[in-house]
Amino acid sequence: MSPPKLRLGALTITAERPLELARFYSKLLDWPYVREEPPDYALVCPPDGVHEPALNFELDRHFRRPVWPSENGEQFASQHLDIGAEDLDVAVAWAVECGAVEAEFQPSPAYHRVMIDPDGHPFCLCLS
Known part of the structure; x- marks a missing residue:
């Protein structure tokens, strides 16, 4: 059987x-x-004209803010968004203005910055 033509339409974030x-x-x-x-x-x-997946946001009545980096016994993020940026410092400043915070731990700050969105999900701003 040949695989059907499938395409990623959206990512759902609880x-x-x-x-x-x-x-x-x-x-x-x-x-x-x-x-x-x-x-x-x-x-x-x-x-x-932008061919990227949509983002769905869905209520989780039992949502717990993830801890990043993960800690034993704590809620963790099972996935995160990587968002390309031409200038990391400018992108970080914009993300903070929008309501994000920069994570304390930065494993590779020259190439990407870990940010935390207002609901606690980590996401990365990545040098493109």
Whole structure:
């Protein structure tokens, strides 16, 4: 059997505050804020002509903020976003202005910076 043609359409991120988190990523990425279904769901899509997966934000009523770097017995992030940037210092300043914080531990700050979004998810700004 030949595999069907599949393509990644969206990545779903569970959150304590999905609407607020969607607004954060919409501002961070400068993507249109497409739809929200209060209080459980929001969708942010890339602008026309940008071929990247959309981001879904979904309420998890038992959400616990991940700890990064991971610690034994604590909630951990099972995946994270890598976001390309031409200038890491400028990207970090923008992410902070949008509501992120820079993680204390930076394993490779010359090439990427670990940031924490408003709901506690780590994401990386990566030198592109």
